[in-house]
Amino acid sequence: xxxxxxxxxxxxxxxxxxxxxxxxxxxxxxxxxxxxxxxxxxxxxxxxxxxxxxxxxxxxxxxxxxxxxxxxxxxxxxxxxxxxxxxxxxxxxxxxxxxxxxxxxxxxxxxxxxxxxxxxxxxxxxxxxxxxxxxxxxxxxxxxxxxxxxxxxxxxxxxxxxxxxxxxxxxxxxxxxxxxxxxxxxxxxxxxxxxxxxxxxxxxxxxxxxxxxxxxxxxxxxxxxxxxxxxxxxxxxxxxxxxxxxxxxxxxxxxxxxxxxxxxxxxxxxxxxxxxxxxxxxxxxxxxxxxxxxxxxxxxxxxxxxxxxxxxxxxxxxxxxxxxxxxxxxxxxxxxxxxxxxxxxxxxxxxxxxxxxxxxxxxxxxxxxxxxxxxxxxxxxxxxxxxxxxxxxxxxxxxxxxxxxxxxxxxxxxx
Amino acid sequence: xxxxxxxxxxxxxxxxxxxxxxxxxxxxxxxxxxxxxxxxxxxxxxxxxxxxxxxxxxxxxxxxxxxxxxxxxxxxxxxxxxxxxxxxxxxxxxxxxxxxxxxxxxxxxxxxxxxxxxxxxxxxxxxxxxxxxxxxxxxxxxxxxxxxxxxxxxxxxxxxxxxxxxxxxxxxxxxxxxxxxxxxxxxxxxxxxxxxxxxxxxxxxxxxxxxxxxxxxxxxxxxxxxxxxxxxxxxxxxxxxxxxxxxxxxxxxxxxxxxxxxxxxxxxxxxxxxxxxxxxxxxxxxxxxxxxxxxxxxxxxxxxxxxxxxxxxxxxxxxxxxxxxxxxxxxxxxxxxxxxxxxxxxxxxxxxxxxxxxxxxxxxxxxxxxxxxxxxxxxxxxxxxxxxxxxxxxxxxxxxxxxxxxxxxxxxxxx
Numbered sequence: 001x002x003x004x005x006x007x008x009x010x011x012x013x014x015x016x017x018x019x020x021x022x023x024x025x026x027x028x029x030x031x032x033x034x035x036x037x038x039x040x041x042x043x044x045x046x047x048x049x050x051x052x053x054x055x056x057x058x059x060x061x062x063x064x065x066x067x068x069x070x071x072x073x074x075x076x077x078x079x080x081x082x083x084x085x086x087x088x089x090x091x092x093x094x095x096x097x098x099x100x101x102x103x104x105x106x107x108x109x110x111x112x113x114x115x116x117x118x119x120x121x122x123x124x125x126x127x128x129x130x131x132x133x134x135x136x137x138x139x140x141x142x143x144x145x146x147x148x149x150x151x152x153x154x155x156x157x158x159x160x161x162x163x164x165x166x167x168x169x170x171x172x173x174x175x176x177x178x179x180x181x182x183x184x185x186x187x188x189x190x191x192x193x194x195x196x197x198x199x200x201x202x203x204x205x206x207x208x209x210x211x212x213x214x215x216x217x218x219x220x221x222x223x224x225x226x227x228x229x230x231x232x233x234x235x236x237x238x239x240x241x242x243x244x245x246x247x248x249x250x251x252x253x254x255x256x257x258x259x260x261x262x263x264x265x266x267x268x269x270x271x272x273x274x275x276x277x278x279x280x281x282x283x284x285x286x287x288x289x290x291x292x293x294x295x296x297x298x299x300x301x302x303x304x305x306x307x308x309x310x311x312x313x314x315x316x317x318x319x320x321x322x323x324x325x326x327x328x329x330x331x332x333x334x335x336x337x338x339x340x341x342x343x344x345x346x347x348x349x350x351x352x353x354x355x356x357x358x359x360x361x362x363x364x365x366x367x368x369x370x371x372x373x374x375x376x377x378x379x380x381x382x383x384x385x386x387x388x389x390x391x392x393x394x395x396x397x398x399x400x401x402x403x404x405x406x407x408x409x410x411x412x413x414x415x
Numbered sequence: 416x417x418x419x420x421x422x423x424x425x426x427x428x429x430x431x432x433x434x435x436x437x438x439x440x441x442x443x444x445x446x447x448x449x450x451x452x453x454x455x456x457x458x459x460x461x462x463x464x465x466x467x468x469x470x471x472x473x474x475x476x477x478x479x480x481x482x483x484x485x486x487x488x489x490x491x492x493x494x495x496x497x498x499x500x501x502x503x504x505x506x507x508x509x510x511x512x513x514x515x516x517x518x519x520x521x522x523x524x525x526x527x528x529x530x531x532x533x534x535x536x537x538x539x540x541x542x543x544x545x546x547x548x549x550x551x552x553x554x555x556x557x558x559x560x561x562x563x564x565x566x567x568x569x570x571x572x573x574x575x576x577x578x579x580x581x582x583x584x585x586x587x588x589x590x591x592x593x594x595x596x597x598x599x600x601x602x603x604x605x606x607x608x609x610x611x612x613x614x615x616x617x618x619x620x621x622x623x624x625x626x627x628x629x630x631x632x633x634x635x636x637x638x639x640x641x642x643x644x645x646x647x648x649x650x651x652x653x654x655x656x657x658x659x660x661x662x663x664x665x666x667x668x669x670x671x672x673x674x675x676x677x678x679x680x681x682x683x684x685x686x687x688x689x690x691x692x693x694x695x696x697x698x699x700x701x702x703x704x705x706x707x708x709x710x711x712x713x714x715x716x717x718x719x720x721x722x723x724x725x726x727x728x729x730x731x732x733x734x735x736x737x738x739x740x741x742x743x744x745x746x747x748x749x750x751x752x753x754x755x756x757x758x759x760x761x762x763x764x765x766x767x768x769x770x771x772x773x774x775x776x777x778x779x780x781x782x783x784x785x786x787x788x789x790x791x792x793x794x795x796x797x798x799x800x801x802x803x804x805x806x807x808x809x810x811x812x813x814x815x816x817x818x819x820x821x822x823x824x825x826x827x828x829x830x
Contacts, residue, residue: 013451015441016627019434022456026430036428037463039456041437048452055470191486195526201488211487212426214567221431276698276719282705283691283698286719290697293776293809301725304691304701306716310762314718314729347725361708368520389521393546394708396569 001034001172004060006052008067008077009151010043021066021149021156028160032168033177033225034062044074046083053084057144062168067151069134071113077148078119078137085141088122091115095126095135102133127163131155138167145171176225179232181240184253184262185218187407193218196246200239207239216396216403217259252410259406260288266413267298267351274409275347276302277315277339279330279356280372285402300347305339315342329365331356333373337383340375351412352377353405357390359397372401374408384412416449416587419475421467423482423492424566425458436481436564436571443575447583448593448640449477459489461498468499472559477583482566484549486528492563493534493552500556503537506530510541510550517548542578546570553582560586591640594647596655599668599677600633601822608633611661615654622654631811631818632674667825674821675703681828682713682766689824690762691717692730692754694745694771695787700817715762720754730757744780746771748788752798755790766827767792768820772805774812787816791823799827 005025011017022039029036037059042052049068056063068077082089095118103110117134120126127136127147132155137148147164149156185193190213194201197220201209207224222239226232244251253262267274276285282304289299305311308322308330317338321328328334336354344352357372358364370390377383386408390400420440426432437454444451452474457467464483471478483492497504510533518525532549535541542551542562547570552563562579564571584592600608609616609626612635616624622639637654641647659666668677682689691700697719704714720726723737723745732753736743743749751769759767772787773779785805792798801823805815 012438013441013454014445015438015443015451018438019454023427023430023433026428028430030429036430037458038467039428039434039454041454043452051474052453059466191526191529194487195528198488210425210429212431214432221429275725278698278701279716280705281702282710282714283693283701283717283719284705286693286698286721287696287702287813290695290699290721290774291810291813295697296721299697299721301694301719301721302698303718303729304698304705304716306701306705306711306714310690310716314761346729359705370520391517391521391548393569395706396546398702398706 001062001175002060003029003034003036003062003064004056005029005036005039006056006063006065007039007041007151008044008049008065009041010074012041013043021151021153024153024157025064025066025160028165029064030178032165033172033175034168044068044076046076046080049077049080050084053081061143062145062147064147064149064164066149066156069117069136069148069150071111071116073113075116078121081137081146081148082121085121085146087124089119090122092118092120092126092135095129095133099133125167127159127167129155130158130162136164138164140171176227178223179226179229179236180221180223181236182254182256183220183222183240183243183251184256184259185220185247185250186252186259186403186410188218188247188250190218193220193247193250197243200242207235209239215258216400219256249411252407258288259403259410261292263406263410263413264289264292264295264298266410268294272298272351273300273347273349274298275300275343275349275352277343277352277354278302278304279306279311279339280359281355281398281402282306284398285353285355285405288402288406300349302347303343311335311339315339315346317342329367331358331365331367331371331373333375333385333387336373336375336385337377340377340383344377350379351409353409354383355401355405357388357397357401359394359401361394370397372397372404374401374405376405376408376412378412384408416477416583416590417475418444418449418451418477418479419471420444420451420454421471421478421480422454422456422566423459423464423480424456425460425489427456428458435568436566439568439572440479440481440575443580444479446593446595446638447580448587448590449583459483459491461491461495464492464495465499468496476558477560477562479562479564479579481564481571484532484551484563484565486526486531486549488528490531493536496552496561496563497536500536500561502539504534505537507533507535507541507550510544510548514548540582542574542582544570545573545577551579553579555586591642593638594641594644594651595636595638596651596669597671598635598637598655598658598666599671599674600635600662600665601667601674601818601825603633603662603665605633608635608662608665612658615657622650624654631815634671667822673703674818674825676707678821678825678828679704679707679710679713681825683709687713687766688762688764689714690758690764690767692758692767692769693717693719694721694726694754695774696770696813696817697721699813700768700770700820703817703821715764717758717762726750726754730754730761732757744782746773746780746782746786746788748790748800748802751788751790751800752792755792755798759792765794766824768824769798770816770820772803772812772816774809774816776809785812787812787819789816789820789823791820791827793827799823
């Protein structure tokens with residue numbers, strides 16, 4: 001089954017709100033095994049909505065509309081669909097009773113327009129609204145299925161999950177649902193990763209392989225249709241193992257979690273403590289770690305040693321290393337190593353991470369933008385230092401440096 | 416001018432990511448005076464993208480596509496548009512040089528597919544990518560304007576603002592351009608602010624007033640069309656003064672800058688130094704301050720005293736205050752004051768900010784989620800402490816606490 005999602009609302013076209021409904025419904029369709037080929041947004045305008053319905057009908061078997069079921073003048077989705085299909089508008093009496101009862105129980109006068117929320121098409125099934133007053137609609141005409149849902153997410157989501165999704169499933173006998181696995185990568189770029197898997201990507205039919213990148217992390221999703229989880233596993237497992245045999249060193253999770261969450265999980269399980277000395281990232285690594293609920297069991301805190309003065313005073317990096325002709329400087333392997341080791345000692349933790357680099361926009365100490373040294377200290381042995389040359393603007397470099405530090409730490413924990 | 420926004424990406428159709436690009440571009444078009452009639456989402460599929468372009472061409476003068484400019488096999492937006500328009504694909508040499516230089520400076524092997532990011536159409540203008548490698552495109556053919564932007568928001572936003580928006584504006588002769596003023600508010604919520612301005616908002620025709628909130632800051636934008644800046648100023652100035660007479664205490668800037676940037680600007684001008692002691696924000700305040708280029712002239716750094724151990728060891732808060740029956744605890748005015756004062760002394764700065772609170776999801780020390788104490792220490796007098804009860808989830812509370820600290824600091828600086 002091919003679906004199109006149409007979100008109706010001028011506020012979306014003006015950019016006043018984000019179309020989160022489309023994402024929710026797209027996920028819901030994927031879970032049902034329905035392929036979404038297009039999403040459309042159209043304003044509260046009857047003729048343009050009719051045009052959108054006409055186009056959608058030409059390329060989809062299932063059209064899901066959200067928005068425009070409310071009481072006001074610009075809520076016209078039901079009228080537009082009725083005109084488009086040549087159907088009459090009728091009242092759904094149980095919904096009308098519900099609306100009157102809601103106003104009655106609140107003891108307030110009901111503005112007449114609220115009755116519009118109980119309307120449905122003559123030949124349609126009502127979809128109950130457990131979180132509001134506007135009734136939804138499901139119907140099939142000329143082989144095309146139509147579903148109208150309210151716009152507010154708190155009404156739309158339960159109506160879709162409880163009533164629309166089962167209605168759709170009932171029209172899909174014989175099609176198996178989709179099963180997916182996620183593989184989360186760190187320490188490798190999207191293009192390198194794809195290069196390593198190019199033959200698999202080119203040959204993909206079933207399961208399918210989809211890579212995508214966000215926030216300096218790459219995700220691979222492998223997906224198949226099957227009648228059961230067990231049947232899906234038989235198809236997905238060999239592909240996952242093949243990917244792992246090539247790139248397993250970079251896979252830190254098989255669920256969609258950021259690497260900081262995985263690091264916290266592992267360290268919490270092993271009762272390990274962590275601290276961070278941050279120069280160019282300015283606190284971002286600490287912010288990412290403390291975004292994970294429960295991180296206080298692992299992360300003791302750290303020092304944002306943005307200036308040389310604090311590198312020296314709070315973390316004992318000698319001024320002779322930081323400044324002066326021939327000195328390694330603040331952005332150096334020497335400084336990174338001392339920061340990590342001293343941070344670990346001062347916070348009395350099992351591990352400490354240090355990051356020092358040039359975030360830009362200007363070079364520093366004659367060193368180029370994007371040059372970053374990471375160091376990880378632990379109880380045994382000397383700190384391990386890595387040199388990176390990162391690209392991007394100031395924000396990118398800070399984020400990539402923090403993610404790279406988390407990847408290095410994760411590798412130390414799992415190897 | 417009528418626009419259509421086409422977002423290209425199978426990950427959108429699968430519901431893996433939210434289409435925030437469409438909102439950003441819709442706002443950008445509204446600001447330019449361009450009407451968006453439709454938004455479309457289509458997958459990484461050349462023939463369906465061609466169909467979407469054909470439909471968009473029939474109903475829009477300007478088609479803005481995002482996504483599919485990257486190096487991988489499923490990045491095919493440029494190929495699809497070239498085929499659709501019957502144009503050749505050529506290399507944009509400056510972009511190719513840039514890509515080679517990026518890989519060269521990192522000292523890593525460049526996968527050949529990265530060269531795809533330097534491609535453009537034969538008859539098109541390049542749009543510079545300041546935050547990535549894929550060059551954008553703008554062109555006009557048969558009276559329709561086309562713009563291709565990258566998918567990652569970090570690349571798309573600056574390319575739109577700096578290069579695409581001016582290009583669009585240059586095609587809009589005959590329509591008076593829009594002139595806007597921004598008023599940036601901190602320390603006041605959106606609904607309170609709107610309540611104070613309700614009569615002005617209801618009466619608006621020209622100039623228009625639009626409030627919007629993001630990242631715990633509220634912005635009021637007042638806009639008019641005019642033939643010149645001078646003509647616009649005559650219309651905008653009285654309205655700005657009326658707003659300032661009601662809410663001037665909360666307005667920290669009249670350009671769209673975050674409050675951290677304004678704080679850095681003022682302190683840099685006055686040669687003042689700053690440090691931060693962060694508990695519940697975990698480094699977020701430092702991250703926000705160091706996101707401002709040039710912040711190293713003001714921000715010396717700080718201590719992320721996430722654990723009581725570090726509050727005690729690095730910032731000298733007595734354990735008798737932090738723990739034990741009847742002690743004020745880590746989340747208290749006493750602790751906040753000591754953190755700020757000790758931070759200022761250790762970093763030898765003019766000002767220091769301290770933040771300690773309960774970010775959640777669970778209460779702490781028997782204190783409720785969202786309780787936060789802020790303290791600001793300066794050279795003269797005792798630290799000033801403020802108690803806040805913030806709402807929202809963990810992320811919201813961290814962000815609101817950091818923004819509130821910046822607002823308090825800004826007030827101290829300007830009063």
